[in-house]
Amino acid sequence: MTERTLDAAASSACGCKVGRITEQYDLIGLDEELVSYWTDRTDERYSTRDLAEHVNQRVLEGALDEAGLQYKDGEVENTYRLLTGDDVSSGTRVQTRKELERDNVPVDDVESDFISHQTVYNHLTDCLEASLESPSDEERLERSRDKLGALRNRTAAVTEDTVAQLERSDVLDIGEFNVLVTVTVTCEDCKQQYTIRDLLDQGGCNCAETDD
Numbered sequence: 001m002t003e004r005t006l007d008a009a010a011s012s013a014c015g016c017k018v019g020r021i022t023e024q025y026d027l028i029g030l031d032e033e034l035v036s037y038w039t040d041r042t043d044e045r046y047s048t049r050d051l052a053e054h055v056n057q058r059v060l061e062g063a064l065d066e067a068g069l070q071y072k073d074g075e076v077e078n079t080y081r082l083l084t085g086d087d088v089s090s091g092t093r094v095q096t097r098k099e100l101e102r103d104n105v106p107v108d109d110v111e112s113d114f115i116s117h118q119t120v121y122n123h124l125t126d127c128l129e130a131s132l133e134s135p136s137d138e139e140r141l142e143r144s145r146d147k148l149g150a151l152r153n154r155t156a157a158v159t160e161d162t163v164a165q166l167e168r169s170d171v172l173d174i175g176e177f178n179v180l181v182t183v184t185v186t187c188e189d190c191k192q193q194y195t196i197r198d199l200l201d202q203g204g205c206n207c208a209e210t211d212d
């Protein structure tokens with residue numbers, strides 16, 4: 001136990017599987033790649049599934065290098081697909097594994113070094129302490145408005161249905177009707193009431209502004 005702790009401390013890599021394979025296959029610059037691909041704010045952004053695939057292809061590439069194999073552009077990606085793809089027949093997969101074994105690539109070991117998207121995610125968030133950029137205040141307010149708006153609409157719809165049903169079965173007497181859902185928030189410091197919409201638009205209670 002103590003020995004393992006010392007070993008982990010002696011190396012710069014983290015203790016998780018990604019750290020271990022980074023060292024084992026000499027995957028230079030992998031952590032930087034993972035963080036930058038993951039936090040990219042364009043459409044090119046990698047999902048953790050994409051990232052796991054990227055790591056696994058680099059593992060495979062490392063294994064081919066180690067076995068002294070030459071490969072053409074795109075060949076690593078294709079071999080990876082033949083080993084793991086859902087659309088690949090088991091015959092093709094067996095054939096691919098046989099060829100790799102013949103070329104002295106330890107396929108079983110390499111495959112057990114492949115990682116899942118969950119492992120990449122844990123490595124990013126726990127070991128590298130990376131996080132996706134948090135939304136701006138304006139984005140958060142906007143999302144909250146949407147969420148509460150949908151909730152109000154749902155409450156209105158259910159209320160309307162309920163009243164209409166009771167009316168149809170003669171339990172309740174009412175003419176044409178309208179349902180309006182208003183949610184109010186009271187600031188307990190100054191007892192001022194706001195509709196939730198006004199409060200979000202205004203960004204806080206008036207009394208809090210003079211407070212600091």
Ligand SMILES: [Zn+2]
Pocket residue numbers: 014015016017018019122123124127128
């Ligand atoms: Zn890690």
Ligand SMILES: [Zn+2]
Pocket residue numbers: 187188189190191192205206207208
């Ligand atoms: Zn107040």
